[in-house]
């Protein structure tokens with residue numbers, strides 16, 4: 001439906017940035033402590049490629065699991081809150097307050113509860129990702145047009161039909177926004193979870209690189225995290241283009 | 250058919266309460282609609298026409314003092330949901346549905362399988378001048394086409410009584426008169442009972458067997474005029490003395506009521 005935005009502009013920008021980083025940075029004599037050239041970074045990345053791949057995969061699994069559970073529960077909670085306002089009034093403020101707890105403090109508690117397991121990271125990722133989805137679902141369902149709802153009722157529609165044929169499609173564009181925020185938060189949650197200690201994961205490698213001041217290594221991990229964050233986000237954008245292209249009128 | 254016609258309103262009142270103030274939208278509305286009639290309803294803006302339709306569609310409950318009878322049966326709140334085909338003032342198409350699926354909405358709600366519903370809707374496309382637009386989305390259509398899709402959706406919900414709330418209100422004069430003639434043709438072929446809201450006196454007389462004029466708010470029936478112009482009607486009919494005679498009489502009343510609306514709000 002939507003006009004497909006061309007990929008040329010972003011790809012060209014990426015090429016320019018990569019080229020500048022690769023060639024211009026050493027040419028200008030920038031201190032590698034601040035910004036090592038891309039060739040150094042790539043070489044460093046290749047030197048730890050098996051750790052990197054394992055860490056990437058591990059962090060990806062944590063992010064994906066946390067996000068899947070978070071978005072499902074976030075959606076369900078949003079639907080319940082939207083249809084039972086008394087519950088929203090009773091519990092949403094608590095959730096908002098809970099969201100203001102710094103993730104470091106929250107993470108510490110979770111690690112104490114669940115130990116240094118993958119479960120602890122998934123729980124932190126879940127905790128950060130479900131809230132934006134909940135809020136987006138509530139707001140999306142609130143925008144359902146009363147007139148359209150009345151039209152469906154005049155055709156004798158049941159509550160279930162109104163939900164499936166009207167409320168859900170109306171809310172989906174906003175829910176997609178919530179999902180895109182949620183997936184980014186989920187990655188942040190997984191990485192912070194790994195800071196508390198583990199043996200595999202991008203967050204683990206990052207903490208080690210910081211500790212030993214391995215500047216190129218830090219950059220390797222920054223790039224790896226950026227790629228890891230972009231993949232699920234891009235998938236969501238594709239889903240949106242294909243299936244959720246409409247906007248509220 | 251019972252003595253009460255297809256639809257009878259008896260002393261219907263509707264008061265809205267919001268923020269401590271009471272708005273009387275309708276007061277003592279009383280009329281009977283016979284099966285097969287095309288009745289047009291005209292009245293100043295805000296006089297309660299849409300409210301009246303909401304009541305007849307079962308979406309809004311009239312106050313306790315009056316009653317609504319459908320096929321002779323008194324109707325309580327929500328009884329009428331699913332019994333009349335209702336076309337609201339706005340087209341209210343669903344942007345994520347194709348034109349075909351928009352038209353088939355009511356059929357789907359009635360439980361018809363999607364494929365059968367689409368087939369049935371598709372059969373009406375030529376008659377509604379929408380052939381070739383089945384796969385389009387609403388935003389790709391002109392205002393007149395959107396209105397026809399909404400009308401088709403209402404038609405496909407096959408009920409004895411059709412409620413059309415200003416279906417042509419947003420159209421330009423030329424499209425509007427085309428649509429009026431076209432609606433009469435469709436009506437002649439399908440013979441359903443129609444209650445049609447409009448702001449336009451010519452439209453009211455041209456289409457109706459009967460014109461009901463509503464008073465300024467609080468709305469009530471101010472006058473109920475038979476229109477005995479022969480059918481089928483063409484545009485020429487608007488130039489006949491008989492038409493002009495009815496128009497002159499209605500115009501005086503409508504203008505008087507509209508003036509009341511203005512001086513009340515001033």
Ligand SMILES: Nc1ncnc2c1ncn2[C@@H]1O[C@H](COP(=O)(O)OP(=O)(O)OP(=O)(O)O)[C@@H](O)[C@H]1O
Nearest residue numbers: 265266267272274293294295296297298299300301
């Ligand atoms: N839900 C509501 N709550 C309070 N007041 C309402 C409500 N619905 C309608 N009204 C009031 O009732 C009156 C009649 O409204 P209605 O929409 O029926 O008018 P109308 O005749 O259809 O007007 P128009 O020709 O402009 O469409 C208006 O004064 C309106 O403000």
Ligand SMILES: [Mg+2]
Nearest residue numbers: 298299300338
């Ligand atoms: Mg109205």
